[in-house]
Amino acid sequence: MSEADRGARGLEARLVVRRGAFDLDLALTAAPGEVVALLGPNGAGKSTALRALAGLVAMAGGHIRVDGDDLRPLPPDRRRIGMVFQDYLLFPHLSALENVAFGPRCQGAGRRAARRRAAEWLERVGLAEFASARPRALSGGQAQRVALARALAVDPGLLLLDEPLAALDVHTRMDVRAALRRHLAGFGGAAVLVTHDPLDAMVLADRIVVIEGGRLVQEGTPAEVARRPRTGYVARLVGLNLYRGRAEAGTVTIEDGTGTVEDGAATLDTVDSLEGEVFLAFAPSAVALYRTRPDGSPRNLWRARVAAIERHGDRARVRLAGPPFDAVAEVTPAAVAELQLSEGSMIWAAVKATETHVYPA
Amino acid sequence: MKDADRLAGRPPLVLLVPALAGLAFLVLPLAGLLVRAPWSTLGTRLMQDQVLDALRLSLVTATLATVLCLLFGVPLAWMLARVPFRGVRLVRALVTVPLVLPPVVGGVALLLVLGRRGLVGGWLDEAFGITFPFTTAGVVLAETFVAMPFLVISVEGALRAADLRYEEAAATLGAGRWTIFHRVTLPLVAPGVAAGAVLCWARALGEFGATITFAGNFPGRTQTMPLAVYLALETDPQAAIVLSLVLLAVAVIVLAALRDRWMTTS
Amino acid sequence: MRTWIAIAAAALLVTGAAGCGEAGDGASGSGGGDGGGTLTVFAAASLTEAFTSLGATFEGTRPGVRVRFNFGASSTLAQQITQGAPADVFASASPATMKTVTDAGDAAGRPQVFTRNRLVIAVPKDNPGRVAAVGDLSRPGLKVVLCAAQVPCGAAAAKALGAAKVEVEPVSREKDVKAVLTKVGLGEADAGLVYRTDVKAAGDRVTGIEFPQAAQAINDYPIVAVARAPQGALAKEFIQLVLGPQGRTVLGRAGFEAP
Known part of the structure; x- marks a missing residue:
């Protein structure tokens, strides 16, 4: 760790938490103004990481620096962080205004000053007229905005959001997500957001950190993560077929593949010129299905068994089972009928080399 | 909400019958008192100075005892619910001792500790000239001793049921432990505290055994209503019934008033 | 009890x-x-x-x-x-x-x-109030407990003290004679009027002092x-x-x- 890192602004942390069989070891950074989303399946350690940042979970090692200060030795109440909890946890016995004024009061502001600051924040999140309302009287979206105002009213150096949209229904969620994005954009400090919803992560975050089993598995901008998933979990989240393999002269031999593509090994041709260990990804919509072997054979052609057919929006997702490898194809419902697809039937699948995307593993 | 309303309408007989039997068991003795009450002489009996003295003393001491229970019992309940320490089970069991101890034994125990020659009382007497037996303060102590478990158990239950994450939320907002306790935890468990205080007050108001054993019986100073009732029973059972009814009526009125004010707000 | x-x-x-x-x-x-x-x-x-x-x-x-x-x-x-x-x-x-x-x-x-049964003056074993006779019971500052007037021992006490022409201001009027004995036995009270049998039953925790006027209140x-x-x-x-x-x-x- 260099001196420059130590004095860096924003969040710079290594979180080590041990809890029985589970252990979390995660390096995490967030520049001032940057929103980092922690994305991962249930039990991956996202919330634990967030609670460790807040000081609500004891750390077995590591450090937490915000704007150069090490927060790890400090109790939660002295860390100057703002946290928005999953179900907001607005104090039920206090009005919206008093909830927001709670933090400033604790920081030593006078009653009047705290209330003034709280009123400003409520104004900013568009809830000025709900100042005297009890949390019970607020809708889910309003409660979320009060929780955000409450967290921001302490002027935190670091903002933590634990599944801030999970408690909302689909319709409110869209509006609240858009509003949250605006407020996050206006926040000057580092922000860490925990979510299991890729869409929330894509919309709200500048950078995504994917964790699985307590470890970082991928990190990048939303676009990078979406285009170049590095684990099956991420690939499924962003809806891509993902394979790991070895590239040699424009052909990728799939690592876990068996049997043949057409006649040879489980290989796919690409137009990339990478060599060595690679990931290969292609979209389900890039897969074409044929009832009989097509003429003029495209190069990546294989025979597959239909394992399942699921409706996905106005399209149908066809799960293809190997050998040579598993894949998902997306076709129109009309095509399902035309091809007379049913579970267990055998079909031909093809993907153009130009539709595949190869990147280093 | 809708489901609850729909279910509320028809209680099954299996519950209804024992519920009514239980209610009858609790209410019939009261009916017995009402039936045997000497209604014609009620007014004159009530206006006796000794009755009013005893009633005033009962209300004052029960209220003071409740205040003491709150001052010491709420922090104790908090310790039991929130601070993990070795022997917490033992301490919890010890807290309930006054519940199972016959009050008279409790009174003797208090004498042994806080009496003029007690472990602590002897020192208090020598150093400060403070003695508790035969004083109103002694009545308050006896009532506090017997009533405190009701408060501690009630508040501890409420604290255990409370969502700890509110306290975490308060901590992230910069609240220290004391601020969290009095601005978040306490308001959240307020219904439990209120229920405990009411139980506590009722128990203190009806306290007899520990009071008479520890503080004695002297009109205007240590003779509370239950003591007056007991002694009236010796010579004039009719008067005892009147006194009991007064105590009951006052208790019911106070509790009903508190219930309307406190219990329904949360 | x-x-x-x-x-x-x-x-x-x-x-x-x-x-x-x-x-x-x-x-x-x-x-x-x-x-x-x-x-x-x-x-x-x-x-x-x-x-x-x-x-x-x-x-x-x-x-x-x-x-x-x-x-x-x-x-x-x-x-x-x-x-x-x-x-x-x-x-x-x-x-x-x-x-x-x-x-x-x-x-x-x-x-x-x-x-x-007859009344006696019960005092703690070490007799801290130095009570020797029934007349001592009226001494200011002495903590005397009696039975309440409503119970027989209280009535008897009133009668005996009346016969002795001694005015006693007790600190407590106990509900029964055992309660008087408890307070004397623990040293909370300096003296109390109880029955001779009670002093006997209490063993050596209390001492009984007979007084002639008790004959006026034989039970x-x-x-x-x-x-x-x-x-x-x-x-x-x-x-x-x-x-x-x-x-x-x-x-x-x-x-x-x-x-």
């Missing part, structure tokens, strides 16, 4: 309702004639030691017979009997209390005085068989035992005087 309070409290709660449940259960569960059976004796608390001993003697000479005692404040016992509690014998510490039972028509025959103990007693014959035999030489000896040992 514990059961005593429980019984008193129960009596208080069910005044006008069913009477005493516990004693009723015991008697009805084991009644029966032909030599066997359970005799139920309601007796003043001060008789506990003497009657328990006499009960054992009674059982020893009558195989199959059991004696159950309900010791308590005479007034409480009288109230239980007039409310229908199934007692066979009632031994009271005061003729006044006995009168409530005879007036209610609950006595079989006339009560007989079988023993007497007579009447005994009677209860009307409609489940064990009428046994009741008469037990009363004979109490009145006889054996009873006199046992009672004398406990500090009572012959009538």
